Amino acid sequence: MSVAVLEALPTPDFGRVDWVREGLARGTLHPSLVPAHLEVPPPEEVREMVAVVCGELLENAVKYGDWTTGRSVELRIAREARPDGGEDLVVRVGNAVRPDDPAVRELLASVAWLRAQESPLAAYQQRVLSIAAATPPVTESRLGLLRIAYEAECSLGVEVQGDWLVVEARLALP
């Protein structure tokens, strides 16, 4: 079974991002997205994890996307079957970018760095230490992808095709 949903953000609106995140966390938005039969993790925790993922990815898209193209940010969520019989919940956020934007290079480097770390917790704590030690204080958290990997237990993927960026977060369901 696969359930795919789509939200589109036509403008860089953080309020709308929060509305989507909150709706997913409470289960009022697309309630059929999370299987009701899960025991570990329970459905409410899965909803919370999906909400964290969507919130962070949409925030990044709003912050770093290219809004001059007139294209909306797209959020897609699907349940996809795995070969072992289980299911993955897959979140994909797509947005227009300028291919030469340093933020795109930094995103690719961040995902590569995260994959090379001992664990998502170790990566998260490394960033916590880095924030604590920074002088002057950092203004950008750069915690979003780390929260997705650590708090939401997702694997991350990035694909850039021309001026379109897709970031994928994949959560394995039991």
Added chain:
Amino acid sequence: MHDLAEGDLAIRQRSVTGAAPVLELTWLGRSVDQQPREKLGPYFQQALAEAQEDRARLELHFERLEHVNSSTITAIIQFIQEAKSRKVPITVVFDPARRWQRLSFEALRVLSGGGLELRSL
């Protein structure tokens, strides 16, 4: 010291006097501001100054907080670090039954020492 109300976030302050004074800051609601340091920074500075003057322990109560964004987590990390550097003892209280609180605040154990205590309910 006063309470703070900013968007969906409220912080209520309470001073406990006595032999072991405490300045409690109880966080309520949701913190989703993209630039939280603009409002929280001056508030934190005031709290640190008052705690230093009263030789009080700062207690940050997050157990009733519903959600924080990454920018707010960054501001909290910076607040904890500044309290440590100014030798103001600080306690972070959270609810481990809430998954995001358990994971977010347990990870802050990497900052332990220098007067920081993490306490789960």
